[in-house]
Amino acid sequence: MRYTVRAAALRESGNGSPHLKFSFFHLMPYTHLDLESHDWPFPNRYFDAAKASALYKTYVESMIHAESCGFDWVGCNEHHFSPYGMMANCNLIGGALAYPTKRVKIAMIGNLVPLNNPIRVAEEYAMLDCMSGGRLVAGLMRGIPHEYLAYNIPPGESWERQREAVQLILKAWTEPEPFGWEGKHFQYRQVSIWPKPMQKPHPPLVISASNADSAKFAAEMRATMGMVLLADLPSGKECIRIYKETARANGWEPAAENVLVGMHTCIAETDEQARRQLAHGLKYFDEVLMGGLQASQRIVLQKTRYFENEESRDRWKSRLDKRRTLTLDEAIERGTVLCGSPETVVAQIKRIHGELGHGVFNFTVKVGTLPDEVIRRGMELFRDRVHPHVRDL
Amino acid sequence: MQPQQRKVPLSSGELTYFVAGEGRPIVYLHPAGGVRWTRVLEGLAKSFALHVPVIPGFDGTSAHGAVTSMQGLAKLMGEFIDKVIGGTSDVMGCSFGGCVALWLAAERPDRVDHLVLECPAVFRPGGARPADAEALKKLLFLHPEKLPPESKPPEQEAANRRMPPHYRATDDPDSELLAKTASIDKLTLILHGTADRMIPKESVQLLKSRMPRSYLVYVWDAAHAIEVDQPERMLSLVESFLQRSEGFMVNWGTLALDAG
Numbered sequence: 001m002r003y004t005v006r007a008a009a010l011r012e013s014g015n016g017s018p019h020l021k022f023s024f025f026h027l028m029p030y031t032h033l034d035l036e037s038h039d040w041p042f043p044n045r046y047f048d049a050a051k052a053s054a055l056y057k058t059y060v061e062s063m064i065h066a067e068s069c070g071f072d073w074v075g076c077n078e079h080h081f082s083p084y085g086m087m088a089n090c091n092l093i094g095g096a097l098a099y100p101t102k103r104v105k106i107a108m109i110g111n112l113v114p115l116n117n118p119i120r121v122a123e124e125y126a127m128l129d130c131m132s133g134g135r136l137v138a139g140l141m142r143g144i145p146h147e148y149l150a151y152n153i154p155p156g157e158s159w160e161r162q163r164e165a166v167q168l169i170l171k172a173w174t175e176p177e178p179f180g181w182e183g184k185h186f187q188y189r190q191v192s193i194w195p196k197p198m199q200k201p202h203p204p205l206v207i208s209a210s211n212a213d214s215a216k217f218a219a220e221m222r223a224t225m226g227m228v229l230l231a232d233l234p235s236g237k238e239c240i241r242i243y244k245e246t247a248r249a250n251g252w253e254p255a256a257e258n259v260l261v262g263m264h265t266c267i268a269e270t271d272e273q274a275r276r277q278l279a280h281g282l283k284y285f286d287e288v289l290m291g292g293l294q295a296s297q298r299i300v301l302q303k304t305r306y307f308e309n310e311e312s313r314d315r316w317k318s319r320l321d322k323r324r325t326l327t328l329d330e331a332i333e334r335g336t337v338l339c340g341s342p343e344t345v346v347a348q349i350k351r352i353h354g355e356l357g358h359g360v361f362n363f364t365v366k367v368g369t370l371p372d373e374v375i376r377r378g379m380e381l382f383r384d385r386v387h388p389h390v391r392d393l
Numbered sequence: 394m395q396p397q398q399r400k401v402p403l404s405s406g407e408l409t410y411f412v413a414g415e416g417r418p419i420v421y422l423h424p425a426g427g428v429r430w431t432r433v434l435e436g437l438a439k440s441f442a443l444h445v446p447v448i449p450g451f452d453g454t455s456a457h458g459a460v461t462s463m464q465g466l467a468k469l470m471g472e473f474i475d476k477v478i479g480g481t482s483d484v485m486g487c488s489f490g491g492c493v494a495l496w497l498a499a500e501r502p503d504r505v506d507h508l509v510l511e512c513p514a515v516f517r518p519g520g521a522r523p524a525d526a527e528a529l530k531k532l533l534f535l536h537p538e539k540l541p542p543e544s545k546p547p548e549q550e551a552a553n554r555r556m557p558p559h560y561r562a563t564d565d566p567d568s569e570l571l572a573k574t575a576s577i578d579k580l581t582l583i584l585h586g587t588a589d590r591m592i593p594k595e596s597v598q599l600l601k602s603r604m605p606r607s608y609l610v611y612v613w614d615a616a617h618a619i620e621v622d623q624p625e626r627m628l629s630l631v632e633s634f635l636q637r638s639e640g641f642m643v644n645w646g647t648l649a650l651d652a653g
Contacts, residue, residue, distance in 0.1 A: 164613050167587055171611060177601045180610030182626050189610070189642040 020353060020393040023073035023107055023362040024066035024379070025228070025262060028059050028093070029289055030083035031369045037291035040146050041081035052086060058372050060096050062365075062379070067104045069383040070391070073137060075107030075362065077228070080150035084289045091124045098131040106132045109206050109226055109260075109362075110139015113169065114161035115151045118186055119193065121165075122172035126197045134198035139206040139226065140166050142214065145300035156305035159213070161185045166207070166221055173202040206260060210319075211312050215239040219246035219254070228262040228362055231319040233335045233355050236261060240356060255359060261352070262362025264331075265338040266370060267345050267378035267386060274340045274378075279328050281370030286324065289368060338363065342385035349390045396430065396438070396445065403472050405457035410446040410477070414438030419483040419635070420474060421445045422490030422497075424618075425514075426533075427452040427553040431541060432624035433631070440632060441483070446473050448493070450556045453549060463496050463560050463570070471501030483635055485509035488592070488617065489557050492570070495600075498581075499573040507635050508581040511627075512589055512617050515596045516566040526551070535588050535616040539624070566599075574603040581607040582634045582641075586615030586622060608634075608642075 032051045063074045076093050079085035087093060094106045106128060111121045121140075129136035142162045148155040164183045171179065171191075178192040197203050207218035209225035218225040225243045230236050240259055247254045264282070268274035297320075300306050307313035331337040335352045338345050349361065365375050396411040411428065419441045421434060428445055437443050448466065450456035460469050470493060474482050483506045486494025491513025498505045523529050526547060530537055581604050585597045601609040610630060615622035633641040 167613065171587075175598070177598055177609060179601075180608060181613065182610050182623075182630050183613035184626070186613075187644075189608070189644075 019391050020349075021072040021257060021360045022070065022382075022387065022391075023075050023105075023260070023262070023360055024063060024069075024071040025073075025075040025077075025107075025109070025362050025364050026059055026063055026093075026366050027079075027085045027364060028055070028076060028087050029285075029366060029368060030055065030086055031284065033083060033284075033288050035284065035287050037287055039294075040296040041150070042083055046083075055086070059366065060093065062372065062375060063093070063097055064100045065376070066379060067101045069379040070387040071104060071363075071379075071382075073105040073107040073360065073362075074101065075109050075137070075139075077109050077139065077141065078112050078143075080147055082289070089124075091128060094128045094136070095131065098128060098135075101132075101135075103135075105135050105137045107137040107206070108139050109137065109228060110141045112143035112147055113140045113165040114158050115143055115147060115153050116165075118165040118168045119172055119188060119191060122169045123193050125169075125203065126173065126193055126195050129197040129199055129203050130195045134203075136197070136199070136203040137206055137224075138203040139208075140169065140221075140223070141208050141226075144297075145304075145306045146296040148300060148304075148306070149296055154304070155300045157185065158306050159308060163217065166205075170202060170221075173197050209239055209243055211239065211315055212242050213308060213312055215243040216246045219243045220250055222247070222250070222252055224258045224260055224360070225254075226260045226262070226362075228260070229364065230261050230263050230336050231322065233352070235315075235319075236356055240358070256357060257359035259356070259358035260360040260362050261356055261358040262364060263336050263338055264367045265345075265363035265365055265378075266367065266374070267338070267340070267342060267381045268374065269341060269377075269381070271340040271344050274344075275328060277370055277374050278337070278339050278367060281366075281368035282328060283368065285368030290324075342381045345382075345386050346389045349386070350393065353390075353393050396443075401473065401477055403457075403469060403476065405459040405469060406449065406455065408446055408449065408469070408473055409452075409454050410444055410473070412445070413443045414441055416441045417483065417635075418442045418444060418478045418480075419485060420470070420478070422470065422484065422486035422493045423448065423451070424488035424490050425554050425557050426550055427545060429541070429543075429545075429620075431620040433620040433628045436624070436628040437631070441635070444473075444477060444482070446470065448490075448556070450559060451553050452545070453552075456556075456559060461560065463492060463562055463567070464500060466493050466560050467496030467500045470497050471504050474501070474504040480504075481506045483507040483509070485511065485631070486513065487511040487620065488514045489562060491515075492562060492567070495570060495574065495577070498577045498579050499570065502577070502579065505579050507638070508577075508579040509631055509634065510581060510583045510597075510600070511619055512585055512592050513583065513597070513600065514562070514592055515570065515600060517564045517592050517596065532591055533616060533618045534621055535586070535614060536622045539621050541621075571599070571603065574600060575605070577604055578606055580638055582631065583607055583609045584619055584627065584630070585609065585611050586617060586619045587611050587613045588616045591617040 066074050076090045078090045094108050125138045172193050178190050180189045205223035206226045207223040209215040209218040210227050266274045266278035338348050396413040400407050400409050447454050484494050491510040583597050612619050612623050619627050
């Protein structure tokens with residue numbers, strides 16, 4: 001009963017209001033591995049389908065539960081060939097969330113559009129938008145370097161494919177007549193998707209904006225800028241500045257809700273408990289889930305034009321290096337991790353929001369092997385002791 | 394392949410035209426800037442007998458006193474086909490020329506086979522055509538670096554751009570022409586650049602919705618002058634359409650039973 005009353009109150013506070021929004025984001029990692037790093041792609045001889053089946057169930061149930069805990073969005077994304085995330089197609093998870101939830105935005109952040117058939121992305125997103133009654137947030141992401149190996153797409157074409165695919169998807173959603181597309185990377189003679197999205201002219205977009213180039217592109221496309229795993233506050237601030245400046249040059253003014261900032265999050269009864277649990281989860285995250293990516297990443301970065309210039313490439317590398325070398329305490333101090341008791345996390349949220357002024361806070365809750373019961377308890381603490389103090393920011 | 398300049402006497406006066414290549418005839422109706430020999434035209438001349446009439450008053454030619462409307466211009470182009478080609482011809486028109494091509498298909502359907510409308514200027518929002526040459530260039534081309542070497546003096550280009558009003562071509566929707574489009578039954582390919590800021594997409598969408606046998610294709614990374622911005626892609630598309638008709642919709646791959 002308590003959940004129901006709280007959920008109703010939260011509904012009244014409503015989406016679409018200027019309040020700070022919270023997104024419950026799930027990477028859906030495979031957590032049954034020894035602490036052993038492997039190069040990418042991770043050999044799937046280690047994969048146990050029965051264990052994965054149980055994980056999917058747990059993960060989806062916690063995402064559904066997020067609605068009653070005050071979250072405004074539930075989100076997930078796409079990754080390939082590794083235990084980092086078991087969502088080759090996150091839209092399948094979106095479909096599983098559409099009916100059991102009623103209020104939360106279904107945030108796919110998102111499909112890796114340069115790797116996929118853009119028409120298929122447009123179709124599946126339109127389905128999700130109709131199925132969810134117009135609650136889709138459509139992430140159109142470029143993907144991280146090694147993902148290009150998975151689908152044998154030249155990493156050097158990454159930016160061009162991203163730009164073309166996003167424009168094609170928008171066309172597919174908004175054209176009133178069958179049309180053809182003569183692009184450099186995509187060619188179609190007759191497109192007329194069924195269904196079209198419920199939201200008009202199309203669902204809100206999220207585009208990754210973790211560097212200057214991507215921040216500019218997100219603004220040009222009038223998308224919400226997404227920094228799903230914030231590197232540090234100064235670089236986050238700089239990306240937001242570039243994004244807003246580009247948006248104004250393109251004739252529009254972003255709202256706070258057009259800036260999404262995300263980070264690993266762990267809320268427990270005490271600071272000590274939260275730190276201990278998150279440190280445990282992070283060990284698996286860093287050593288198993290992230291650790292094996294290095295060789296493939298290095299090859300793509302060194303041998304291809306995935307990044308258009310050296311500055312962007314170096315910034316990305318230094319971001320990764322920084323992540324690896326920071327201790328949890330340092331990350332908390334730098335404002336790139338939310339971790340602690342409810343009162344501590346309230347203070348952390350206020351501090352980071354005060355610095356960045358963003359409108360959507362994206363919590364990555366399943367960090368490595370962080371136990372699901374700890375996450376569940378953290379969601380309830382968020383509902384009862386965090387959200388009431390930060391929702392009006 | 395160098396185009397040959399020729400002249401033909403027509404009922405209202407002499408008409409200058411260029412011809413290049415051999416094969417099935419195609420008539421290309423130029424935009425308001427006049428004739429520009431682009432890589433698309435060069436490519437078409439390798440497979441078709443390409444005819445490029447200079448619309449009277451453009452590129453230093455004299456206007457015909459009796460021809461003062463788009464409809465009149467279309468009839469003149471019909472007469473040109475009668476006299477020079479002597480049968481039906483594929484017709485391709487660019488921007489202002491696209492409008493003439495539409496009128497031609499409406500007035501002389503007996504002379505038009507396939508129709509290709511490249512960013513046809515059926516209507517455009519007021520003020521979309523700047524007087525300043527540099528501003529106009531930015532509007533026309535996304536990739537001006539691809540422009541072929543220009544032999545036309547800027548004064549000639551400016552004089553050309555003053556001609557459409559002579560034919561009463563306006564920026565407003567031509568209601569008379571739009572009323573006729575539904576009855577045009579020619580297989581039609583409508584092209585629009587995804588970055589075209591001269592002709593709104595609504596203009597080509599309207600045409601597509603009214604013309605029963607039309608196909609609308611957006612050319613990515615092209616502004617108004619698709620021929621200049623993306624010549625290879627445009628040529629390949631137009632050739633496929635002209636050679637395969639409705640079959641251009643199919644990705645033939647390498648195992649087509651009959652690629653024709």
